[in-house]
Amino acid sequence: MPRFFSNKRLILLLVGVIILVALISFSLKDRQNASLPEQVVKDVVGFGQSLFSKPALYITNVIGNIDGILNTYEENKHLKVRLSEYASGQAELADVKAENERLLEIVGKKDDLRVYDPVQATVISRNPDQWEEKIIIDKGEEHGIKKNMAVITANGLVGKVVLVTKFTSTVELLSTENRNFRVAAVVAGEKTYGLIEGYDRKRSELIMKRIDSSFEVKVGQKVITSGLGGIFPKGLLIGEVTEVSTDDYGLTKLAYIRPAADFSLLDHVIIAKRSSIVEGTDGDGSADTEGEDGS
Amino acid sequence: MIRSIIPLIAVLLFFLEPVFSLFSPVNIGNDSYTLVPRFVIVYLIFIAVYYSRKHAFIYGIVLGLLYDMYHIDIIGLYAFLYPLICFIATLIIRQIHRHIVTVMFLALLLIIVLEVLSYFFASLVSLTSIGLDEFITGRLIPTIIANSIFVGMFGWFFKTLIFKRVIERQGETL
Numbered sequence: 067m068p069r070f071f072s073n074k075r076l077i078l079l080l081v082g083v084i085i086l087v088a089l090i091s092f093s094l095k096d097r098q099n100a101s102l103p104e105q106v107v108k109d110v111v112g113f114g115q116s117l118f119s120k121p122a123l124y125i126t127n128v129i130g131n132i133d134g135i136l137n138t139y140e141e142n143k144h145l146k147v148r149l150s151e152y153a154s155g156q157a158e159l160a161d162v163k164a165e166n167e168r169l170l171e172i173v174g175k176k177d178d179l180r181v182y183d184p185v186q187a188t189v190i191s192r193n194p195d196q197w198e199e200k201i202i203i204d205k206g207e208e209h210g211i212k213k214n215m216a217v218i219t220a221n222g223l224v225g226k227v228v229l230v231t232k233f234t235s236t237v238e239l240l241s242t243e244n245r246n247f248r249v250a251a252v253v254a255g256e257k258t259y260g261l262i263e264g265y266d267r268k269r270s271e272l273i274m275k276r277i278d279s280s281f282e283v284k285v286g287q288k289v290i291t292s293g294l295g296g297i298f299p300k301g302l303l304i305g306e307v308t309e310v311s312t313d314d315y316g317l318t319k320l321a322y323i324r325p326a327a328d329f330s331l332l333d334h335v336i337i338a339k340r341s342s343i344v345e346g347t348d349g350d351g352s353a354d355t356e357g358e359d360g361s
Numbered sequence: 362m363i364r365s366i367i368p369l370i371a372v373l374l375f376f377l378e379p380v381f382s383l384f385s386p387v388n389i390g391n392d393s394y395t396l397v398p399r400f401v402i403v404y405l406i407f408i409a410v411y412y413s414r415k416h417a418f419i420y421g422i423v424l425g426l427l428y429d430m431y432h433i434d435i436i437g438l439y440a441f442l443y444p445l446i447c448f449i450a451t452l453i454i455r456q457i458h459r460h461i462v463t464v465m466f467l468a469l470l471l472i473i474v475l476e477v478l479s480y481f482f483a484s485l486v487s488l489t490s491i492g493l494d495e496f497i498t499g500r501l502i503p504t505i506i507a508n509s510i511f512v513g514m515f516g517w518f519f520k521t522l523i524f525k526r527v528i529e530r531q532g533e534t535l
Contacts, residue, residue, distance in 0.1 A: 082441075089437035093429075094486060100434070107430040115431075118376040119383070191379030193432045196386070196395050197483040200432075202379075229434070236434075243490055267491065270393065330386055330393075 098213075098229070105231040109206075112190060112234035116204050119190040123333045179293030179300035182216075183339040185209055189332050190234070199225075199239035201332060206233045214297045216338040222303035222326030223249070223291060224335060235337075240272060240304075241265045241329045250295030251304055254288040256281070260321070262289075262304060269322065272305060277319040283310045289323050299340045363526045367408070370522070371420050374400040375427065387503070394503040399472045401428075402446055403512055406468045407519040409447040410454045412527060417447040435486070442478055446471050465516045472508050476501050 100108065134141075170178070187203040205211050207230050215227045217237045226247075229236035238247060242265065249262040251274055260277040277283060287307045293300025305323040313320040381398040388394075401424055409417035421443030428439045450471055457463055480496050483489045491499070
């Protein structure tokens with residue numbers, strides 16, 4: 067049996083392990099802010115990564131387009147039926163919008179929680195060891211992205227920005243297991259406020275907690291962001307209620323929500339830059355009392 | 362010529378991993394299966410087995426560090442795991458024959474080791490709360506199947522490439 071280690075190597079290995087453990091504990095402690103070397107690495111690797119990801123996304127788009135063409139006839143028939151409804155809906159919407167604007171002017175309200183500035187971004191990579199649900203996008207500080215901003219797709223809310231460097235940012239998806247990930251939500255059209263907290267992996271559904279038990283929540287109702295968390299704009303679609311029950315203590319209600327957006331195969335996302343930003347539940351929210359403010 | 366191709370492929374695979382993980386998780390029916398691309402470690406194992414342990418270590422530490430900083434924000438995890446896996450590979454390969462098929466199986470075996478180690482670490486720092494059985498059915502087995510396709514497709518290519526480099530290096534020293 068040969069000796070695996072000489073004394074010198076053993077010392078080297080031990081020193082290496084100690085350094086690594088120190089590094090791991092150091093980086094676990096402060097994961098919200100990247101240090102300067104980390105930022106540089108992220109930007110440089112991010113640039114290289116986008117050289118690979120963008121052609122790959124282009125190819126998947128082309129394949130998707132071909133797939134789309136094959137379904138064109140069916141879809142066209144279906145859409146023609148919807149078109150007439152759409153036209154009248156559009157006219158009504160324009161009317162209501164104008165009315166709303168006029169009324170807002172009368173009231174003299176300037177800040178609207180709904181107003182946001184969309185920033186288009188391309189997803190350049192997804193965390194390959196998928197323990198955390200994180201994606202990296204090609205827009206960063208330079209493009210006005212800040213931590214905790216809402217990230218949406220055409221279908222609905224997908225997550226929020228957790229880390230920003232100069233040219234990239236890391237987005238944590240709603241399907242995370244991170245307990246500190248909260249979104250202030252409301253049932254569309256009602257005053258039923260709650261917090262999206264947690265994700266049920268088995269059902270692939272989000273859990274909306276802390277709904278006041280005096281409010282009625284029905285299956286099939288749509289849930290949107292309430293804008294009360296401070297950073298997310300109001301009115302971003304989150305999903306649809308599929309089941310309502312009471313929470314562990316029986317004090318508040320809990321609803322399961324099927325997310326409107328698909329969390330796999332993300333390619334293009336939109337970052338919602340809200341015009342008026344306040345600290346609140348959408349932030350890191352270390353204390354639970356902050357959560358109560360949102361509801 | 363081949364000298365520069367070897368690290369180039371390592372970098373290429375490093376960039377390809379996250380592109381492939383964009384397609385994951387795969388939903389079949391009600392279950393979602395997570396496929397983790399482990400291309401870099403497969404390549405490093407081939408380098409460790411056929412070329413030199415030292416090179417595999419250096420590539421492992423550098424790429425591991427980049428991986429840590431860019432993707433998971435926990436510095437030191439893969440910078441430690443990658444060289445460790447290469448080290449285990451060299452220990453095992455001393456005992457067995459370096460046939461391409463055995464090396465392929467060795468690579469798959471070590472992917473399992475890497476996955477299990479990263480699972481333990483993730484549970485330790487509570488990045489995940491999935492149970493062991495869910496880990497095995499929902500993540501480990503799909504990962505092994507996906508990576509075995511990769512190993513089967515590129516294993517032979519890696520071997521011939523690295524062999525060429527070994528021959529080239531012998532020519533240089535003569």
